Structures are given as C-alpha cells and as structure tokens.
Amino acid sequence: MAQQNDQFKKVIAHCKEYGFVFQSSEIYDGLSAAYDYGPYGVELKNNIKQYWWKSMVQMHENIVGIDAAIFMHPKTWKASGHVDAFNDPLIDNKDSKKRYRADQLIEGYVEKLEAKIKKEVTKAKKRFGDSFDEEKYMLESPRVLKYKEQIEDIMARFTKAMGDGDMAELKAIIVDLDIADPDTGSRNWTDVRQFNLMFSTQLGNIAGEEGKLYLRPETAQGIFVNFLNVQKSTRQKIPFGIAQIGKAFRNEIVARQFIFRMREFEQMEMQFFVRPGEEMKWYKYWKEARLKWHKALGTPEEKLRFHDHDNLAHYANAAVDIEFEFPFGFKELEGIHSRTDFDLSSHQELSGKKLQYFDAELNKNYVPYVVETSIGCDRMFLAVLSNALQEETVPDAKGKESTRTVLKLHPAIAPVKCAVLPLLKNKEELTTKARAVFDTLKYSFNCQYDEKDAIGRRYRRQDAIGTPYCVTIDFDTLEDDTVTIRERDSLKQIRVPVSEVEAIVREGVDMKSLF
Numbered sequence: 033m034a035q036q037n038d039q040f041k042k043v044i045a046h047c048k049e050y051g052f053v054f055q056s057s058e059i060y061d062g063l064s065a066a067y068d069y070g071p072y073g074v075e076l077k078n079n080i081k082q083y084w085w086k087s088m089v090q091m092h093e094n095i096v097g098i099d100a101a102i103f104m105h106p107k108t109w110k111a112s113g114h115v116d117a118f119n120d121p122l123i124d125n126k127d128s129k130k131r132y133r134a135d136q137l138i139e140g141y142v143e144k145l146e147a148k149i150k151k152e153v154t155k156a157k158k159r160f161g162d163s164f165d166e167e168k169y170m171l172e173s174p175r176v177l178k179y180k181e182q183i184e185d186i187m188a189r190f191t192k193a194m195g196d197g198d199m200a201e202l203k204a205i206i207v208d209l210d211i212a213d214p215d216t217g218s219r220n221w222t223d224v225r226q227f228n229l230m231f232s233t234q235l236g237n238i239a240g241e242e243g244k245l246y247l248r249p250e251t252a253q254g255i256f257v258n259f260l261n262v263q264k265s266t267r268q269k270i271p272f273g274i275a276q277i278g279k280a281f282r283n284e285i286v287a288r289q290f291i292f293r294m295r296e297f298e299q300m301e302m303q304f305f306v307r308p309g310e311e312m313k314w315y316k317y318w319k320e321a322r323l324k325w326h327k328a329l330g331t332p333e334e335k336l337r338f339h340d341h342d343n344l345a346h347y348a349n350a351a352v353d354i355e356f357e358f359p360f361g362f363k364e365l366e367g368i369h370s371r372t373d374f375d376l377s378s379h380q381e382l383s384g385k386k387l388q389y390f391d392a393e394l395n396k397n398y399v400p401y402v403v404e405t406s407i408g409c410d411r412m413f414l415a416v417l418s419n420a421l422q423e424e425t426v427p428d429a430k431g432k433e434s435t436r437t438v439l440k441l442h443p444a445i446a447p448v449k450c451a452v453l454p455l456l457k458n459k460e461e462l463t464t465k466a467r468a469v470f471d472t473l474k475y476s477f478n479c480q481y482d483e484k485d486a487i488g489r490r491y492r493r494q495d496a497i498g499t500p501y502c503v504t505i506d507f508d509t510l511e512d513d514t515v516t517i518r519e520r521d522s523l524k525q526i527r528v529p530v531s532e533v534e535a536i537v538r539e540g541v542d543m544k545s546l547f
C-alpha cells in the first residue's frame with residue numbers, strides 16, 4: 033500500500049514539474065477536484081482524444097460524431113432520470129464536519145478485509161516456500177475463510193441496500209461495522225441521505241425554478257436528443273453509432289484522487305443504436321472491442337480487467353467496467369452499458385416527439401436499443417501516465433550507471449514526437465543547421481528545439497516528457513549532412529541522412545500501428 037502511495041505521489045509530482053497537470057487556481061490555494069492541463073498535458077490529452085476519435089468514428093463507416101451544447105433543456109434531465117435518481121449516498125461526521133460517501137466507506141472496509149487476505153497469502157508463501165499451493169490455501173485457511181465470509185455478508189447487505197435505495201440500512205451497516213471517520217477516528221455520524229450530483233445554474237432572463245439549468249453530468253443525452261437529426265441527415269441504418277467528446281460536470285461528494293474523480297471532466301462516449309433483442313450481441317462486441325483498444329496502447333494485460341456491475345444504473349439492463357490498476361488499486365476506467373430503449377423512450381414521452389426508426393428490412397417502426405461505451409478522458413490520461421512513468425538505471429554519456437525518469441508512452445500519443453538538439457549551444461553553425469532541420473520537421477510533428485544545457489541533460493528532459501526520438505546535430509552533420517537519432521526506450525543511436533529523418537520518425541509515431 034505504501035509503495036502504491038509513493039508511486040501515486042510520484043505521478044502527481046511529475047505532472048506538475050513537467051507541465052502536464054496543475055491544480056486549478058493554484059495561486060489561490062486551488063479549487064478542489066478541478067485541474068488545468070499544462071503544455072505537455074494538453075498535447076497528451078489531445079492525442080488520447082484523437083486515438084479514440086479515429087478508432088471509434090473515422091475507422092467505422094457506421095459511426096458518426098457530434099459536438100452538442102453543454103446546456104440542454106431542463107426537461108432532458110427529468111427524462112433521463114438524473115433529476116430523480118442521479119444521487120450518491122452522503123454521510124457527515126458530526127465531530128470532524130467532514131463529508132463522505134456512505135458506499136465508499138463500506139467499500140473501503142471491504143478493501144481492508146481483502147488486503148488482510150492478501151497479507152495472509154504473502155505470509156504463507158514465505159512460510160511454505162516452493163511447496164505452497166495458493167488455491168488450496170485460499171479454500172482451507174480458517175482466517176482467509178473467515179474474512180471471505182465477512183466480505184460476502186457485507187456485500188450482500190450493501191448490494192441490497194443500494195439497490196433498494198435504503199439509506200437507513202446503509203447507516204446501519206456503517207454502525208454495525210464500527211466504521212470510523214478515516215481522518216479523525218470519530219464514529220459520530222449523521223443519517224445517510226441522497227445527494228444529487230448535478231450542478232445547476234440560472235438562465236439570465238428567467239427567475240426561479242423555470243430558469244434552472246443543469247450543467248450536463250454526461251455527454252450521452254446530447255446524443256439521444258439528436259438521434260433522429262443525425263440519423264436522417266446522414267442516412268445511417270441500424271446498427272449505427274453516434275460519438276461525442278466533451279465536458280461533463282458532477283458535484284462529487286468526495287474527490288480526492290487527483291484527476292481520477294473531478295467535478296469538471298471530459299468524457300468520450302459512443303451510443304450504438306441497435307434492433308431490440310440484439311443488444312446483448314452488441315454489448316459483448318463492444319466489451320471486447322474496447323478492451324482491445326486499451327491493449328493496443330501497450331497497457332499490460334494484467335493491469336486491465338472486467339468488473340460486472342452488481343448495482344445497475346436506472347437505465348441499464350447490463351453493465352461492465354473496464355478497470356485499470358491505478359497506483360491506488362483497480363478502479364473503473366471505462367463503462368460499457370446496455371441502456372435498453374430507456375433514454376429514447378423517456379425523451380419521446382416527455383417531448384411528445386417520436387424518436388423511432390423505420391427498419392425497412394423488418395418493415396416496422398421501433399425505438400432502438402442502445403449499447404454505450406463511455407470513458408473519462410482524464411481517467412485515461414491518468415492511466416496512461418501512471419503506466420508509463422518509470423525509473424530505470426541506464427549508462428550515462430561516460431558509460432557510468434545513472435538513474436533516469438522516463439515516460440514510456442506509446443510514441444503515437446507522446447506529446448512531443450521529436451526533439452532537435454544541436455550538440456553545442458555556442459557554435460552558430462550547429463544551431464543554424466539544427467534550426468533548419470527543426471523547420472522542416474515542425475510541419476509534420478509536434479517537435480521541440482532545445483539547445484540549453486549539456487546534451488545528456490537534454491536527453492533526460494526529453495525522456496521525462498516521453499519524447500520517442502531525439503535528433504542530434506553535431507560537427508559531422510556539417511560535413512556529411514547526417515544526424516544521430518536516439519530512440520527513447522532502447523537508447524539505441526543510429527546515424528542517418530537528414531533527408532531520412534522525417535520518414536523514420538513518421539514510421540515510429542504513426543497512429544496506424546494502433547489499429
């Protein structure tokens with residue numbers, strides 16, 4: 033656990049030091065759960081979005097994109113169920129005055145029991161050495177069995193309480209488990225109550241309830257209300273999808289994990305409209321397709337897993353998370369939801385406008401069913417960055433061992449693709465030539481010209497921001513028009529004519545390799 037916290041602290045510190053992510057309004061001591069992306073952060077985030085957009089929209093003839101407004105008619109959120117059901121169970125500690133999510137307090141308790149099981153296994157492994165049979169131990173160890181039984185009992189009560197929206201039972205679980213305020217140890221709790229996560233604001237010219245607007249808590253509704261506009265204008269036939277990338281806002285009760293849980297964040301969502309009855313086929317298809325998308329970036333298989341939802345959202349008949357092993361454990365990165373015809377039917381009912389599709393093959397009208405893929409761009413950013421950030425021992429320029437911090441990002445999403453470095457700053461022939469090389473490459477890639485400090489330090493700076501290629505201009509370049517290209521991960525250096533640099537970098541950073 034301590035090691036995990038260390039890695040998380042390193043990720044946050046790296047993001048700040050190298051201009052990836054800053055706390056919002058930092059000079060005023062920051063605004064909690066809001067973050068700003070710095071110069072390298074915005075490039076990385078844009079590349080993640082581009083990877084998603086290309087693979088979801090441009091690589092599918094039957095998926096098109098939109099960019100809907102953040103503000104929507106207030107009835108949208110009534111129809112979608114967000115006004116009535118987009119709640120988290122809130123509990124306050126009367127002594128510390130701190131606010132918690134009741135479900136997270138209970139889940140935290142269960143996580144501690146799971147950690148105890150892990151500890152028992154580690155101890156037993158040490159004790160029994162090579163002869164240790166983990167499967168047998170898990171089935172027979174009295175302590176492990178006791179913890180497992182406790183977990184099952186708690187989860188059964190918890191799942192039922194969440195499903196029934198039974199706030200009194202959630203409070204009872206917290207009291208029965210003797211859960212204390214994680215910060216102060218106080219057990220002086222208020223009752224649990226529902227807290228709606230939508231931010232509201234007011235239309236300029238209308239006072240009172242009538243002028244109340246919400247900041248969208250998901251981008252999906254902009255897609256649903258445009259379903260017929262898009263279908264008719266693009267003449268798409270079912271099955272087809274509509275995709276969107278955009279901001280969403282949630283008044284999260286607890287938001288303490290950097291960009292993992294924010295109050296303002298970005299989603300990349302796709303709604304796939306299908307024939308009623310065919311939704312489970314497409315649900316399975318998108319589950320596998322989305323996992324493949326993650327793996328293509330080089331994310332190790334063991335850091336990704338599916339987690340089926342025990343508690344289904346008000347709109348879903350099946351839902352699964354793709355979880356990633358963040359430095360603080362496995363957590364949701366993306367959701368795939370079978371949303372039935374809930375949204376389109378509700379909008380149809382409340383707006384009085386038909387939202388149906390005429391299926392020529394079946395010769396009938398119906399409200400399509402929907403399978404959704406929904407991923408937070410910021411969460412993806414955190415997953416990518418925490419997976420890429422590594423410390424390695426490598427030989428320095430003099431062949432001695434030294435430690436380097438390197439961001440092993442897939443080259444296709446690296447913020448800077450290529451750095452152009454004159455060997456020395458104060459030799460005009462070198463800097464002029466380096467600038468000329470930079471000027472030819474800058475049209476093709478995001479490149480960086482850097483002449484400050486010794487070459488070794490400049491390499492380290494590029495490693496730390498994940499630049500896959502460094503091109504060095506030295507005295508031989510002036511003689512034979514060749515340069516050295518250094519590759520970030522292998523540290524291999526090759527000598528090539530200047531005229532070949534663009535093609536080599538292009539080949540290495542091309543997004544095509546991801547598809």
Ligand code: GAP
Nearest residue numbers: 250252292293294297365366367406407408411
């Ligand atoms: N349209 C469905 C929907 O919004 P969700 O599971 O609530 O489903 C989808 O959210 C994804 O959005 C999550 O898997 C996560 O990646 C991201 N997300 C949700 N809340 C977030 C928050 N407060 N901060 C950052 N990302 C968030």
